[in-house]
Amino acid sequence: MTHAxxxxxxxxxxxxxxxxxxxxxxxxxxxxxxxxxxxxxxxGKSTLVKCLLGYYKADDGGFIVDGREAxxxxxxxxxxxxLGMVYQHxxxxxxxxxxxxxxxxxxxxxxxxxxxxxIAGLKQFMERMPFKVPLEVEVGSLAAGERQKTxxxxxxxxxxxxxxxxxxxxxxxxxxxxxxxxxxxxxAHSGTLTIVIITHKLKEVAAFVDEVTVLRRxxxxxxxxxxxxxxxxxxxxxxxxxxxxxxxERKGAPSGEARLAVSGLRTAEDSGRKGLSIDSLIxxxxxxxxxxxxxGNGQKDLVEVLGGQRPIASxxxxxxxxPYDASREQSQAHDVRVLxxxxxxxxxxxxxTVVDNLNLRSFDLGSGKSRRSWLDRTGMxxxxxxxxxxxxxxTPSPQAPIGVLSGGNVQRCVLARELDGDVRLLIxxxxxxxxxxxxxxxxxxxxxxxxxxGTAVLLISEDLDEILELAxxxxxxxxxxxxxxxxxxxxxxxEIGRHMLGHHG
Amino acid sequence: MSTTTTVTTAPASAxxxxxxxxxxxxxxxxxxxxxxxxxxxxxxLFSIFLLCLGASPADFLDLVWRGAFGSWFSIQNTVxxxxxxxxxxxxxxxxxxxxxxxxxxxxxxxxxxxxxxVAALPLINTSPIIVWAAMAIAGSAMGAFWVGIxxxxxxxxxxxxxxxxxxxxYIGLALFNHFVExxxxxxxxxxxxxxxxxxxxNMLDTVPWLDVHPGLPIGILACLICWVLIYRTSFGxxxxxxxxxxxxxxxxxxxxxxxxxxxxxxxGGCAGLAGAIEVAAEYGRSNASLNAGYGYTGILIAFLARFxxxxxxxxxxxxxxxGAAGGLLQRRMGLPDATIQVLQGLIFVSILASDxxxxxxxxxxxxxxx
Numbered sequence: 001m002t003h004a005x006x007x008x009x010x011x012x013x014x015x016x017x018x019x020x021x022x023x024x025x026x027x028x029x030x031x032x033x034x035x036x037x038x039x040x041x042x043x044g045k046s047t048l049v050k051c052l053l054g055y056y057k058a059d060d061g062g063f064i065v066d067g068r069e070a071x072x073x074x075x076x077x078x079x080x081x082x083l084g085m086v087y088q089h090x091x092x093x094x095x096x097x098x099x100x101x102x103x104x105x106x107x108x109x110x111x112x113x114x115x116x117x118x119i120a121g122l123k124q125f126m127e128r129m130p131f132k133v134p135l136e137v138e139v140g141s142l143a144a145g146e147r148q149k150t151x152x153x154x155x156x157x158x159x160x161x162x163x164x165x166x167x168x169x170x171x172x173x174x175x176x177x178x179x180x181x182x183x184x185x186x187x188a189h190s191g192t193l194t195i196v197i198i199t200h201k202l203k204e205v206a207a208f209v210d211e212v213t214v215l216r217r218x219x220x221x222x223x224x225x226x227x228x229x230x231x232x233x234x235x236x237x238x239x240x241x242x243x244x245x246x247x248x249e250r251k252g253a254p255s256g257e258a259r260l261a262v263s264g265l266r267t268a269e270d271s272g273r274k275g276l277s278i279d280s281l282i283x284x285x286x287x288x289x290x291x292x293x294x295x296g297n298g299q300k301d302l303v304e305v306l307g308g309q310r311p312i313a314s315x316x317x318x319x320x321x322x323p324y325d326a327s328r329e330q331s332q333a334h335d336v337r338v339l340x341x342x343x344x345x346x347x348x349x350x351x352x353t354v355v356d357n358l359n360l361r362s363f364d365l366g367s368g369k370s371r372r373s374w375l376d377r378t379g380m381x382x383x384x385x386x387x388x389x390x391x392x393x394x395t396p397s398p399q400a401p402i403g404v405l406s407g408g409n410v411q412r413c414v415l416a417r418e419l420d421g422d423v424r425l426l427i428x429x430x431x432x433x434x435x436x437x438x439x440x441x442x443x444x445x446x447x448x449x450x451x452x453x454g455t456a457v458l459l460i461s462e463d464l465d466e467i468l469e470l471a472x473x474x475x476x477x478x479x480x481x482x483x484x485x486x487x488x489x490x491x492x493x494x495e496i497g498r499h500m501l502g503h504h505g
Numbered sequence: 506m507s508t509t510t511t512v513t514t515a516p517a518s519a520x521x522x523x524x525x526x527x528x529x530x531x532x533x534x535x536x537x538x539x540x541x542x543x544x545x546x547x548x549x550l551f552s553i554f555l556l557c558l559g560a561s562p563a564d565f566l567d568l569v570w571r572g573a574f575g576s577w578f579s580i581q582n583t584v585x586x587x588x589x590x591x592x593x594x595x596x597x598x599x600x601x602x603x604x605x606x607x608x609x610x611x612x613x614x615x616x617x618x619x620x621x622x623v624a625a626l627p628l629i630n631t632s633p634i635i636v637w638a639a640m641a642i643a644g645s646a647m648g649a650f651w652v653g654i655x656x657x658x659x660x661x662x663x664x665x666x667x668x669x670x671x672x673x674x675y676i677g678l679a680l681f682n683h684f685v686e687x688x689x690x691x692x693x694x695x696x697x698x699x700x701x702x703x704x705x706x707n708m709l710d711t712v713p714w715l716d717v718h719p720g721l722p723i724g725i726l727a728c729l730i731c732w733v734l735i736y737r738t739s740f741g742x743x744x745x746x747x748x749x750x751x752x753x754x755x756x757x758x759x760x761x762x763x764x765x766x767x768x769x770x771x772x773g774g775c776a777g778l779a780g781a782i783e784v785a786a787e788y789g790r791s792n793a794s795l796n797a798g799y800g801y802t803g804i805l806i807a808f809l810a811r812f813x814x815x816x817x818x819x820x821x822x823x824x825x826x827x828g829a830a831g832g833l834l835q836r837r838m839g840l841p842d843a844t845i846q847v848l849q850g851l852i853f854v855s856i857l858a859s860d861x862x863x864x865x866x867x868x869x870x871x872x873x874x875x
Binding site: 307308309326327328329330331332338340345346347348349350351352356360361363364371372373374375377396397399400404 | 526528529532737738739740741742743745746749750752753755756757758759760870
């Protein structure tokens with residue numbers, strides 16, 4: 001067993017051109033503890049750990065590792081000091097077994113590998129571990145929680161004494177998250193490892209973290225022992241205001257006929273992944289139906305089908321009782337809109353201007369619902385100016401290509417475009433991914449406002465908290481099927497988590 | 506129950522900011538300066554090449570100027586070469602809006618010319634107007650059909666359009682030779698197999714007063730129409746959306762298949778028309794002269810113009826001029842015929858490389874917060 005080490009960063013500064021990503025940031029991690037690194041998107045958390053792990057070279061300040069001043073110029077330096085990191089997105093090779101992944105990750109892999117002795121060595125190593133993963137199983141067939149554990153085992157195998165976990169629970173179910181964080185805490189408190197967790201989930205901080213350091217806009221916003229800090233203290237440090245924006249108010253109850261009715265929907269298998277198999281999915285007016293599920297269980301396919309990007313094999317989609325094929329004519333006739341995930345990649349044309357992008361829905365619409373063959377460039381500019389004003393979009397010029405805007409402003413553009421005018425059915429996928437707290441609140445408020453105004457909303461999200469906050473009804477997807485449905489009010493996250501993993505009954 | 510919502514007021518947090526009114530002008534400047542810089546770069550590289558051959562770059566430039574624009578004769582020669590290039594460049598630029606790279610314009614030119622000849626033959630005793638109309642329609646329909654096949658293969662079967670249009674180009678040329686040397690051959694054409702002629706009275710004359718190739722005004726008109734089509738109509742907008750991000754286009758329910766077919770047909774129609782005009786204005790019949798590489802040079806021009814129909818016009822003149830100067834260079838400087846091709850190649854590579862210049866210089870970029 002290794003022993004946990006202390007790591008200290010003193011007065012770290014890092015700038016990219018004229019942009020100061022970090023100014024005078026210090027971090028002191030006590031050995032054998034779980035340290036939370038908190039902050040919004042863009043606060044500088046990942047820049048700080050990248051400096052610590054040698055991916056960036058800090059412009060100012062220095063590091064003290066295990067009581068000695070350390071110069072970390074490149075990743076190999078951090079490696080030699082026993083510093084490691086588990087990334088948000090897994091870095092194991094899915095088509096190789098756990099044992100193969102572990103051996104390949106070593107610095108000194110021999111040219112000819114004697115697998116028999118390697119496996120024997122790995123088995124001995126695994127005996128000493130506080131939790132086990134199967135050695136002979138392909139990583140690709142492991143559940144997300146197991147993979148996360150394998151990543152941590154890998155770091156222990158590499159004899160790391162200090163480990164950074166980047167948003168470790170973002171891809172896990174609530175059960176998996178609780179289990180994983182419990183294990184991590186156990187490792188730290190047993191003196192094996194010192195752990196830094198990058199997170200923005202305050203519940204996890206309260207339950208599993210010993211100390212925190214909070215960053216805001218590249219500067220220190222505070223630090224301290226978690227037991228002395230309440231949630232409002234942490235929120236205040238993170239966003240500069242004592243309270244997170246309030247949840248938007250829900251008005252009116254779901255009503256009327258089904259706005260969206262999907263029945264018997266099947267899609268073809270896609271490169272070995274099961275296709276969709278949805279027997280029935282209904283969304284009413286004044287209702288948000290949330291689709292929960294572990295990432296990669298068909299949610300993306302469902303959005304693509306509803307958005308017209310993926311053909312269906314059989315079954316039917318109906319909007320307002322009429323067959324729906326996601327063509328432009330029908331989406332315009334029925335006022336169906338889609339907020340895709342990663343809006344710049346899926347919903348915008350990066351080289352075209354903000355004005356053009358804001359008019360993607362309406363450039364070919366004349367007065368009433370007639371088609372126009374000639375662009376109304378004045379009308380387009382006016383409409384775009386109104387949207388820019390109403391949604392507070394920050395753009396250097398309406399004529400700037402939308403690709404130069406920040407993530408939050410691209411999201412505002414897509415919101416403005418898709419919520420413009422009458423909206424009867426809105427399909428939303430992971431709308432808050434990568435946004436900061438204020439932008440998240442704004443986005444959710446707009447979705448709720450649309451629902452309160454009578455829009456039927458289908459919300460597909462990998463963030464269970466988001467679904468529980470917004471949805472009237474929750475449906476759980478597993479391997480392309482909807483395996484469970486329940487009202488969102490009083491829904492038990494643990495139960496939803498079980499269904500997400502395919503454990504029913 | 507049909508309540509719907511209009512969300513116009515909501516927790517907007519950021520102030521409206523619409524600064525930087527000069528940005529569109531700077532962007533235009535960037536779009537103009539990048540190709541000019543590329544041409545300058547190509548000129549420098551080519552000068553080094555000439556110096557290696559022991560020739561003087563200054564003499565070269567002087568001769569190019571004289572050969573391309575120096576006299577009325579050379580201007581006519583340049584224009585005559587540029588006229589079909591305007592149309593064949595459109596054959597690349599229009600599908601290019603959708604992100605397609607069509608390199609089969611050559612076959613559309615020769616087959617368009619052949620179809621125009623065939624359409625003209627039964628009508629040669631009516632009036633020239635009727636003959637010209639029939640030739641124009643038959644030529645562009647044939648070109649539209651031929652390039653449309655590549656579009657159809659792309660849209661329906663997801664066959665790569667570069668490969669499809671290249672292979673179809675070979676097939677088209679083979680078909681052309683088959684007909685010209687076989688079924689449609691005029692037995693009187695001995696050394697150079699040709700079809701029957703359309704008759705001198707049905708030949709297109711040069712443009713009155715200006716005395717230039719009649720393809721020039723038609724090509725310019727086609728470029729202007731295509732510019733309007735791309736930048737001022739819903740069809741063009743939808744095409745640009747599809748070319749910029751096909752996922753966004755699908756999400757908007759745009760008829761991608763239809764757009765691809767239409768764009769390929771319009772482009773092919775332009776190239777086919779070029780073939781018809783060459784027959785009506787230059788040769789009076791179809792033969793191997795039609796196969797003069799206009800389709801391939803059109804690819805070069807379309808890329809030089811970054812698929813903008815307005816920019817195609819100067820670029821076609823430039824390359825037409827280089828072609829016209831070729832003979833003079835050969836005679837006066839003793840340079841090999843391929844020298845012009847070296848220059849064309851250098852220009853092409855420089856223009857493609859200049860794409861990386863966009864966005865590099867902060868002065869051209871939008872200013873202010875975002």
